Amino acid sequence: MSGNMNLTLKVWRQKNNKVKGSLVDYKVNEVSPDMSFLEMFDVLNEQLIIKGDEPIAFDHDCREGICGMCSMHINGRPHGPKDAITTCQLHMRSFKDGDTIVVEPWRAKAFPVIKDLTVDRSAFDRIIASGGYISVNTGNAQDGNTLPIPKVDADIAFAAAACIGCGACVAACKNASAMLFVSAKVNQLAHLPQGKPERMERVRAMVAQMDKEGFGSCTNTGACAAECPKEISLVNIAAMNRDYLKSNLIDAEG
Amino acid sequence: MSLNSNIPEGKLEEKWTKYKSTVPLVNPANKRNLEVLVVGSGLAGAAAAASLAELGYKVKCFCFQDSPRRAHSIAAQGGINAAKNYQNDGDSVYRLFYDTIKGGDYRAREANVYRLAEISPNIIDQCVAQGVPFAREYGGMLSNRSFGGTQVQRTFYAAGQTGQQLLLGAYSALERQVGMGTVQMFSRHEMLDVVVIDGKARGIIARNLITGELERHFGHSVLLCTGGYGNVFFLSTNAMGSNVSATWKAHKKGAYFGNPSFTQIHPTCIPVSGDHQSKLTLMSESLRNDGRIWVPKKAGDNRNPNDIPEEERDYYLERRYPAFGNLVPRDVASRAAKERCDAGFGVGNSKMAVYLDFKFNMMRYGRVEATKLGMTDASDAEIFKMGKDVVKEKYGNLFDMYKQITGEDPYELPMRIYPAVHYTMGGLWVDYNLMTTVPGMYALGEANFSDHGANRLGASALMQGLADGYFVIPYTIGAYLSKEIATKAISTDHEAFVEAEKSVSERLNKLLTINGTKTVDYFHKKLGKVMWDKCGMARSAGGLNQAIVEIKAIREEFWNDLRVPGTADEFNPELEKAGRVADFIELGELMCIDALERNESCGGHFREESQTEDGEALRDDENYSYVSAWEFKEADWDLHKEELKFENIKIAQRSYK
Numbered sequence A: 001m002s003g004n005m006n007l008t009l010k011v012w013r014q015k016n017n018k019v020k021g022s023l024v025d026y027k028v029n030e031v032s033p034d035m036s037f038l039e040m041f042d043v044l045n046e047q048l049i050i051k052g053d054e055p056i057a058f059d060h061d062c063r064e065g066i067c068g069m070c071s072m073h074i075n076g077r078p079h080g081p082k083d084a085i086t087t088c089q090l091h092m093r094s095f096k097d098g099d100t101i102v103v104e105p106w107r108a109k110a111f112p113v114i115k116d117l118t119v120d121r122s123a124f125d126r127i128i129a130s131g132g133y134i135s136v137n138t139g140n141a142q143d144g145n146t147l148p149i150p151k152v153d154a155d156i157a158f159a160a161a162a163c164i165g166c167g168a169c170v171a172a173c174k175n176a177s178a179m180l181f182v183s184a185k186v187n188q189l190a191h192l193p194q195g196k197p198e199r200m201e202r203v204r205a206m207v208a209q210m211d212k213e214g215f216g217s218c219t220n221t222g223a224c225a226a227e228c229p230k231e232i233s234l235v236n237i238a239a240m241n242r243d244y245l246k247s248n249l250i251d252a253e254g
Numbered sequence B: 001m002s003l004n005s006n007i008p009e010g011k012l013e014e015k016w017t018k019y020k021s022t023v024p025l026v027n028p029a030n031k032r033n034l035e036v037l038v039v040g041s042g043l044a045g046a047a048a049a050a051s052l053a054e055l056g057y058k059v060k061c062f063c064f065q066d067s068p069r070r071a072h073s074i075a076a077q078g079g080i081n082a083a084k085n086y087q088n089d090g091d092s093v094y095r096l097f098y099d100t101i102k103g104g105d106y107r108a109r110e111a112n113v114y115r116l117a118e119i120s121p122n123i124i125d126q127c128v129a130q131g132v133p134f135a136r137e138y139g140g141m142l143s144n145r146s147f148g149g150t151q152v153q154r155t156f157y158a159a160g161q162t163g164q165q166l167l168l169g170a171y172s173a174l175e176r177q178v179g180m181g182t183v184q185m186f187s188r189h190e191m192l193d194v195v196v197i198d199g200k201a202r203g204i205i206a207r208n209l210i211t212g213e214l215e216r217h218f219g220h221s222v223l224l225c226t227g228g229y230g231n232v233f234f235l236s237t238n239a240m241g242s243n244v245s246a247t248w249k250a251h252k253k254g255a256y257f258g259n260p261s262f263t264q265i266h267p268t269c270i271p272v273s274g275d276h277q278s279k280l281t282l283m284s285e286s287l288r289n290d291g292r293i294w295v296p297k298k299a300g301d302n303r304n305p306n307d308i309p310e311e312e313r314d315y316y317l318e319r320r321y322p323a324f325g326n327l328v329p330r331d332v333a334s335r336a337a338k339e340r341c342d343a344g345f346g347v348g349n350s351k352m353a354v355y356l357d358f359k360f361n362m363m364r365y366g367r368v369e370a371t372k373l374g375m376t377d378a379s380d381a382e383i384f385k386m387g388k389d390v391v392k393e394k395y396g397n398l399f400d401m402y403k404q405i406t407g408e409d410p411y412e413l414p415m416r417i418y419p420a421v422h423y424t425m426g427g428l429w430v431d432y433n434l435m436t437t438v439p440g441m442y443a444l445g446e447a448n449f450s451d452h453g454a455n456r457l458g459a460s461a462l463m464q465g466l467a468d469g470y471f472v473i474p475y476t477i478g479a480y481l482s483k484e485i486a487t488k489a490i491s492t493d494h495e496a497f498v499e500a501e502k503s504v505s506e507r508l509n510k511l512l513t514i515n516g517t518k519t520v521d522y523f524h525k526k527l528g529k530v531m532w533d534k535c536g537m538a539r540s541a542g543g544l545n546q547a548i549v550e551i552k553a554i555r556e557e558f559w560n561d562l563r564v565p566g567t568a569d570e571f572n573p574e575l576e577k578a579g580r581v582a583d584f585i586e587l588g589e590l591m592c593i594d595a596l597e598r599n600e601s602c603g604g605h606f607r608e609e610s611q612t613e614d615g616e617a618l619r620d621d622e623n624y625s626y627v628s629a630w631e632f633k634e635a636d637w638d639l640h641k642e643e644l645k646f647e648n649i650k651i652a653q654r655s656y657k
C-alpha cells in the first residue's frame, strides 16, 4: 500500500435493520497519507473479501464532495475531523500512525440503518416533494434576462442552494432535526423573485412534511451548521422561522 | 436491418419547427393510459420524467443511488452552453451548431446538432424559471464565460457547481411530480434487463438493491437515460457507480451501439497519486480561461515552479496553437500534454503532469481591481491578494477540492494536472427521434451517441442532456405513442417478463457461486489498464489487436476465478459491482474492435497510423465519414454504417492554429 501508517478501526457492523449492530475492530496497515478515507475502506474491504469475510457496506458515488451520498460518522463527528468537507474528501494525512478511528452510520430515527454504515435518507426526498420547488412546467419560461436578479440575492440563493442533501446536519443534532436542510431550500427559493408566489405555502408544506418524517425539533444549538460540509449558515434557519410564522399568520387570517 | 436516421425533410433551419408542428399528438385522456419507464434520473432522465409527467403520461423513474438528486450529473462543474448571444460577441444558433460539428471533428449528424443549438436558449430560460442560481453580473443579468473550442462567451455557470444546480432544478421538477403522484420514483433500483415483446421494448427487470428482490415493470416505452461508460477504464472522472449495464443489456436485446470507441480524455485532471487510487478528479475546463498551461523548457527541471523564470517555461499550447491558445478543444490539449510528458518534460514526482498556472491572471485581475479602487500605488502583494479574491469567487470550490486532494495550495503553487478519461461520445445509436433500433426504446443524454461526434466540446453535455429531456423527447415520443393508444398494459406474467427475470436471476447466482480467489476490483483494474494503455489517448492496430486477446483472457479469468461475497437477497454492493464489471469487459472488447476498424484519426480517436507531420490527428473523410453502429451477435458483432452528409458546413481539416 506504499504508506507507513498503521491504524485501528472500530466500525459499526449491522446486517440489516432487523438485527442489532455492534462495533467491530479491524487493523489496517501501511496506509498512505495520500489515500482518501474511502480508499482506505476500499483496501480494507479487499482484504475482508479475500479472507472470506463480508465487506463493510457504505454509501458513496462521486467521491468529490458533491453528490452527498457518503455519510460516515467518524470519531463522533459527521464526515470526520475536518471542517467543511465530506467523508470522501477526507484524506489520511489528517490522521497519524497508531490512531484508533471509530466509524458509525448517521444516527437518527428518520434515517434507519440499511446495513453497516448505510442509512435510508429518503425522508429528504419526500420533504422536497412536498414543496421544495417552483411550480413551472417545461416550456413555460420567459427569457432568462427579463428577470434581473441583484447579484447579492443571486449569491445568497446560491450559497443556500449549495446543500448536497447529505444529512450530516441531522446526524450532528442531538434532536436529529432537519431544520438546516429544509431551511436551505426554503431560503434559496425565497430569495429569488421566481420563488415568491409560492413562498408561504412552500415553507408550511415542507415543515409539515419534516415533522411527519419524525425529525426532531430545533433547539438552536448550531451543531448542524458546524458540521455542514457546505457551510450552510444558521441564518437560513432564522429566516425560515420568520417565514413560517408569517405563513401561519396568513393562514389564521384566512 | 438498414439504418434510417429519420431526419425530417426540408432546410436545416426549418426541420425541427416543421417536425414539431406536424408530429402526431396523443390526446390527454389517452396519455393517462400510456406508461413510460425512465431509467436514470440525471439531467436527461429527471428532465424527461418530469416533462412527460407534466404532459400527462404515467411515469416510473429508476436510479441506483439512494436519491435521484445524486445522479452523476451532479458533479458537472464548469457550465452549460447556450446560443443566447447575451455578450453581443457574435454568437448565434448557427455558430454553436458550427462549433459543435467542427469540435466533434465532423463525425456528428448535422440535423441533430442544429436542433440542439436551436433549443439551447430555452434550456437557460427553463432553468432560471425553476430557480437555478446561475452566476449574475452586478446589474442582475446572467453572466457568461468561455470554454474550449469556441471564440465566444456562451457558457452559463453557477460557480464550479453548474451540474449540481441544474440537476437540483430538474430534481425539484421531478419531485414535484412525485408529490403529485404522476411519477413513481424507484431509488436504489438497478435495471438489469429490458423486456422486448414482438420486437418492441415493453418493460424492464429491476433489482431492489436493498432487499435484492427482482421486480418486473411494464411500459409502453422505455427511456434509457443511464449516462456514460467511462468507468470501463477503471480510473475516470465519473462517479464510482457510473456504468454501461443498462445500455449494454439493451444492446444485447437488439439496440445498436454507436461509435463505442469514441472516448473523451479530459486534459485537466488531478494526476494519479498511487495504487490505491479509486477515481480521478476533474479540474474544470473553465480554469483554462484563467490558467496557463506550461512545462519547463529543460527536461527533468526539478525546481519549485515559482522559481522557474518566464523565459525557461514552455507555454506549449500558446506556442503550438496561437489562435486558440489554452482554449483548444480537449482532445488537442490532452494529446499535447501527453506529448510533452512522453518527451520527458513532465513535472511532479511521477513526471506525468503539467502545470496549470493562475499567477499571471491573478495579477491581471488584481490590477483591474486596484484601478477600480483608484489604488495607483498598490504593492504586488496587495494586487495579488485582490486578484486572488476574484479567482476565488470564480473557482473557489475547485481550488479547495484540489487542495484537499493534493495537500498543495493552488493559489500559491501552480496546479499539477494530467489527462483522464472523462466522457463517452459513443453510446446507443439513435435516430432523430432519439429512438434506438429497438422500437419503443429511446436513449437520452450521455447514454446515446448522437451530438458530439468524435469529440465533445466543454459545457455541451449538460446542454444535450437537458435538451433531450425537456425539449426533444416530449415531442418525439408522441410519434411512437400515438400509435400505441390501443395497446393495453401487458401483464408482467407474460412469458417475456418471466424469461427475462429468470435469466437475470441465473446470472446473479452464477456471479455468486464462482467462488474464486479474486475480487471484482482486481478484474476491473486489470481491464482498465489494458484499455488505457491500448485504447486510450493513442491507439494502433498492433496494440488494439493485442488488447482484444488480453480482454478475452480477462473475461475467461473473471468467470472462473471471481469471488463475490454475500447473497442475492440482501443489500450487496459487491454483487452490483460484479455485474457492472462483467458488462464492462464485454464492452471493452467492442470498443477495441471499433477503434481498430476506424483506421483514421478523428477527435479523441487518435490512430498512430493516421497523423500529420506535426502530430495532429488526420481524418480520412473519403473512407470513414460514417457513424459505426454495431449489432450484437452471439459470437461477435456486425457493423452497420450511417453515412454522414454535410450539406450546410464545409468539411475541412480541423485547425486551431
Ligand SMILES: Cc1cc2nc3c(=O)[nH]c(=O)nc-3n(C[C@H](O)[C@H](O)[C@H](O)COP(=O)(O)OP(=O)(O)OC[C@H]3O[C@@H](n4cnc5c(N)ncnc54)[C@H](O)[C@@H]3O)c2cc1C
Binding pocket: B039, B040, B041, B042, B043, B044, B045, B062, B063, B064, B065, B068, B070, B071, B072, B073, B074, B075, B076, B077, B078, B079, B080, B162, B163, B189, B190, B191, B192, B225, B226, B227, B228, B237, B238, B239, B242, B243, B245, B246, B282, B284, B422, B423, B444, B445, B446, B447, B458, B459, B460, B461, B462, B463, B465
Ligand atoms: C466531473 C465531471 C464534470 C463535468 N462537467 C461538465 C460541464 O461542466 N459541462 C458539461 O456540459 N458537461 C460536464 N460533464 C459531463 C456531464 O456531466 C454528463 O455527461 C451528464 O451530466 C450526463 O447526464 P445524464 O443524464 O446522461 O446521465 P447521469 O447524470 O450520469 O445519470 C445517469 C442516471 O442513470 C442511472 N442509472 C445508470 N444505470 C442504471 C441502471 N442500470 N439502473 C437504474 N438506473 C441506472 C443513475 O442512477 C443516474 O440516475 C462533466 C462530467 C464529469 C464526470
Ligand code: SF4
Binding pocket: A162, A163, A164, A165, A166, A167, A168, A169, A170, A180, A181, A184, A224, A227, A228, A229, A230, A231, A232
Ligand atoms: S445542510 Fe449541510 S449538512 Fe445538511 S444536508 Fe445540506 S449539506 Fe448536508
Ligand code: FES
Binding pocket: A059, A060, A061, A062, A063, A064, A065, A066, A067, A068, A069, A070, A086, A087, A088, A089
Ligand atoms: S461520495 Fe459524493 S459527496 Fe462523498
